Amino acid sequence: MMLKKLFAFNGGVKPDYHKGESNHLPIAAAPLPAELVIPLHQSIGGVPHPLVHAGDCVRKGQLIGGPDGNVSSAVHASTSGTVKAVEPRLMPHTSGLSAPCVVIEPDGxxxxIEHAPVPWRSMSPGEVRDALRDAGVVGLGGAVFPSHLKVNPGKLGHLDTLVINGAECEPFITCDDMQMRERPEGIVKGAAILRDLTQAKQVLVGIEDNKPEAVAAMRAAVERLKAERIEIVAVPTRYPAGGAKQLIRVLTGIEVPHGKRSTDYGVQCFNTGTAYAVWEALELGRPLISRIVTVAGNVETARNYEVHFGTPMQDVIALAKAKPDSDRVIMGGPMMGYRMPSAAVPVVKATNCILVGSKALFPPPPPEMPCIRCGECALACPVDLQPFEMYWFSRAKIFGKAQEYHLFDCIECGCCAYVCPSRIPLVDYYRFAKSEIWARENEKTAADTARERYEFRLAREEREKAEKAAKLAAKATETKAKLAAQAAAAAAAPADAEAAGAAVPPEPTSTATNDPKALIAAAMARAQAQKAVVHPENVEQISPEKQAEIAEIEARRAKLREVAKAAQPQEDQ
Structure with a gap:
């Protein structure tokens, strides 16, 4: 299998690469620090929830942060020791914000932990993805996207091409280069695993041609392992050839539009370091707890180190011996890296390079001058945008127009700012515009959510009010029915009383069951009727004299009742 043709992407630049400063020494192991500060949030997606508490003893590779939802990845202890705290600490981000971290004191x-190979060949695709998620495997090329979500053959059920990205186009960074030189077999085995998981027809490993040793080592590993359908391809050196879409374009000729998934076109891309981490996770059962980091820039001895996550950057810089005039620390390269708020921030999964800067190495940019609309930025843009238009609208805070010029298609590679003769920090304007748009979208979302909650509360209150009114109406109807039944019973009482020989008061003339006076009269009538039907008890065995006496008493009572009736007001009749 031979790739017959390479394609080109538009734009790009050729900066000074400074690769030879850090790729002449083998990878060294960075010693464990006195304290590891391991952030729980080290990938795109949700923040893993802590699974340990202060005072817990942990072992190397132990799960300390559980994945939060689907778009998340686990976090593990980088070594054995004691958990000192679970608290917010300064994050390796230019914002200088803090986030929850697990602080571990190594025991030396x-x-x-007990670990064993994962039988991934006999597992379902979903189970394999869960294993990669729980092993904390993410993209190590810089994006740190959870890899288990990318191990998906797409709608077709298979991929035409799996691209392994070994281009490493950013200046100063050589961690992938050295890993391909020293550990090529692990990368090839990882690529073979990804090939089988995605059902890819072919695997293309793209490496820039300024890394001949890496190209030779990877080709030799493919031959030794007899890896099928895996080809090592040297691609032209041009920044940003290491961008996923740019490398896919160079190797396959496919242009993936913004907002579309490469799997829709039968292509998927992984970094070489990610392939190595997949091999370790599935074949060795080891979670991702360290990575190779380039330390370069204003240091005495630039070199690559394998660093445990959570190690303070200043400890790694000390190994390379920063020069006295150093004044900044950048995570990443000079084109797309971010300045750190402090050298004490920890190394995380996204840390591919610690670049030490100085005024001599990175002199302050000259004063920004007005845009002359020369179009050089548009010629250098690898995404075929119009950077000068995005700049004007971003600077004027007309964000809607900036979006019309596809602001979010910008990959922030810095090519436009690199060639700008007016020295305008174009990428800073784009980042500002994006952050403002995101902030406004978040505010709008929050306002929409608050409005929906308010409307829901009003609807709930109206519903409860209607339900309460319906209950009261039903109860009133039930009460009226009971009163009507009682009135009917009271009307039938005189007939029963007459049949029993007792005097019964006349029936009230009012028929309105809801008239209070009528209700009172009906109640009094019922009471009198009950009294009228009462007969003396145990009178069967008494003498005739007693019976005559009782009859006389009852006659007097009846006479008193007649007098009382006559004395009642006419309105009560």
Whole structure:
């Protein structure tokens, strides 16, 4: 299998690469620090929830942060030791904000948890993805997107091409280069695993041609392992050839539009470091707890180190011996890197390079001058945008127009700012505009959510009010029915009383069951009727004299009742 043709992408630049400063020494192991500060949030997606507490003893590779939802990845202890705290600490981000971290004091034993290879060949695709998620595997090329979500063959059920990105186009960074030189077999085995998981027809490993040793080592590993359908391809050196869409374009000729998934076109892309991490996670059962980091820039000895996550950057910089005039620390390269708020921030999964800067190495930019609309930025843009238009509208805060010029298609590679003769920091304007748009969208979302909650509360209150009114109406109807039944019973009482020989008061003339006076009269009538039907008890065995006496008493009572009736007001009749 031979790739017959390479394609080109538009734009790009050729800066000074400074690769030779850090790729002449083998990878060294960075020693464990006195304290590891491991952020729980180290990938795109939700923040993992802590699974340990202060005072807990942990071992190397132990799960300390559980994935939060689907778009998230686990976090593990980088070594054995004692958890000192679970608290917010300064994050390796230019904002200078803090986030929840697990602070571990190493015990020096570096004792692993029990681990074994994962039988991924006999597992379902979903189970394999869960295993990668729980192993904390993310993209190590800089995006740190959870890899388990990318191990998906797409709608077709298979991929035409799996691209392994070894271009590493950013200046100063050589971590992938050195890993391909020293550990090529692990990368090839990881690529073969990804090939099988995605059902890819072919695997293309793209490496820039300024890394001949890496190209030779990877080709030799493919031959030794007899890896099928895997080809090592040297691509022209041009920044940003290491961008996923740019490398896909160079190797396959496919242009993936913004907002579309490459799997819709039968292509998927992984970094070489990610492939190595997949191999370790599935074949060795080891979670992702360290990575290779380039330390370069204003240091005595630039070199690559394998660093445990949570190690303070200043400890790694000390190994390379920063020069006295150093004044900044950048995570990443000079084109797309971010300045750190402090050298004490920890190394995380996204840390591919620690670049130490100085005024001599990175002199302050000259004063920004007005845009002359020369179009050089448009010629250098690898995404075929119009950077000068986006700049004007971003600076004027007309964000709607900036979006019309596809602001969010910008990959912030810095090519436009690199060639700008007016020295305008174009990418800073684009980042500002994006952040403002995101902030406004978040505010709008929050306002919409608040309005929906308010409307829901009003609807709930109206519903409860209607339900209460319906209950009261039903109760009133039930009460009226009971009163009507009682009135009917009271009307039938005189007939029963007459049949029993007792005097019964006349029936009230009022028929309105809801008239209070009529209700009172009906109640009094019922009481009198009950009294009228009462007969003396145990009178069967008494003498005739007693019976005559009782009859005389009853006659007097009846006479008194007649007098009382006559004395009642006419309105009560």
């Amino acid at each position: 034993r570096d004792e692993w």
